[in-house]
Each structure stands twice: as C-alpha cells, then as structure tokens.
Amino acid sequence: EVQLxxxxxxxxxxxxxxxxxCVASGFTFSSYSMNWVRQAPGxxxxxxxxxSHTGSPVYYADSxxxxxxxxxxxxxxxxxxxxxxxTAEDTAVYYCARDSGYCTTSDCYRWHDYWGPGTLVTVxx
Amino acid sequence: xxxxxxxxxxxxxxxxxxxxITCRASQSISSWxxxxxxxxxxxxxxxxxxASILESGVPSRxxxxxxxxxxxxxxxxxxxxxxxxxxxxxxxxxxxxxxxxTKLEIK
Numbered sequence: 364e365v366q367l368x369x370x371x372x373x374x375x376x377x378x379x380x381x382x383x384x385c386v387a388s389g390f391t392f393s394s395y396s397m398n399w400v401r402q403a404p405g406x407x408x409x410x411x412x413x414x415s416h417t418g419s420p421v422y423y424a425d426s427x428x429x430x431x432x433x434x435x436x437x438x439x440x441x442x443x444x445x446x447x448x449x450t451a452e453d454t455a456v457y458y459c460a461r462d463s464g465y466c467t468t469s470d471c472y473r474w475h476d477y478w479g480p481g482t483l484v485t486v487x488x
Numbered sequence: 489x490x491x492x493x494x495x496x497x498x499x500x501x502x503x504x505x506x507x508x509i510t511c512r513a514s515q516s517i518s519s520w521x522x523x524x525x526x527x528x529x530x531x532x533x534x535x536x537x538x539a540s541i542l543e544s545g546v547p548s549r550x551x552x553x554x555x556x557x558x559x560x561x562x563x564x565x566x567x568x569x570x571x572x573x574x575x576x577x578x579x580x581x582x583x584x585x586x587x588x589x590t591k592l593e594i595k
Contacts (some may be wrong), residue, residue, distance in 0.1 A: 474522040478531035
C-alpha cells in the first residue's frame, strides 16, 4: 500500500524557516517524481514544487521561487521542503504528492496519484 | 500561467441526481486535465487524468470529457459518498494550476 506521511509543520514567526519532510513507503520511491502542493485555509490547491525521480530537474511556483527548496533522499525514501523567509501568505496545509504519468517524444505529462494527509504550517505575523 | 476556472462554485443536489461540473482553461491544454475529489480535513483523491481516463478503482458513475479549453466532470447517479469538493488541474505545463473548486452539497 502506497503511503506518504508529512511532518515538520508547526507555528513559525514571519521571516522564519521550517523544513518539511515526507516519508514514503509501499512503492519504489526512487522511480517516481514528487511534488509539494499546499492549501491555504478555505482556499483551493496550489502546486508549489516538483522534483524528478533523480533529484533534478526541480521546478517551483513563482510564489515560492527563491525562498523554498525541494530535495529528496532516495536512500531514506524521503522528500523535503526547506522553507525560508516565511510570510503569512505561506500559512497552509502542505501535502506531498506522488506523480504518475507518461512521456511523449516532445514532453512529459504527470498527475498526482497519491497524496499524504498533509502537515499544517502557520506563520504568525 | 494557465488559469483554470470551475463552475459552479457550489452545487446542491440529491442522491441519485446526475450532476455536471465544468472546468475552463485560459488557453488550450489539449486533453491534459486531471480531476480530484476532496473531503473536509482530508487529502485530495485522484480521480481522472487526460480529461477522461478514470483511475483504477474509481466508480464508473464518474466520467470526464472535453478537450482544448472546456471540460466536464459528470457523476451519473450521486451517492452519499460523493458529496465533496472537486478540483480540476491542468497537467500540460508547469506550474500545474488548479481550479478554485466546486463544492457538491446535499440538497
């Protein structure tokens, strides 16, 4: 059974930092690209970062580019999100999500087939 | 970025009803659209990719259609477990953007 479990959320002051982790089990973690998706209270979902199965390339939403860093440890079956310079707008539940998908000759197309239960990050102002 | 717009924002329906949710993209995304279901306090659940391909295990009362900029998610006969919020997401190009969600409520 595929399982993703996030941790590391909590209350942090504006301008502070936090590191989120996501531990994966039930599948060959090193074969899958992964993502972080967040959801502010009462709002829609926002994709924020992607990392390929090897660790590169990585992509970011403009809202977090330069402040957040995604990484992974394929030996420890773990995904990470280092979050710096946090603001109140970063308050959200953060989900890690596994990718499934396929590639054509020109591009790759992915969707998020498994999600963790999420971890809440609250930034106080 | 590709803007995804869902309608309606809220939909009231009864068990057994047939319902349709619409998702529009600000530019053509061919068929690269996914649908997710989310219940309060829970993570999203993946339902459909490539606009119409059901994930294994998703009940056949769910169906998706569309291409280009207009897409629909249809539930043919609502069951009590289907009352939730539904999100579309384009998976054509990064950033993979979501619609604002459609909350399906019991009438």
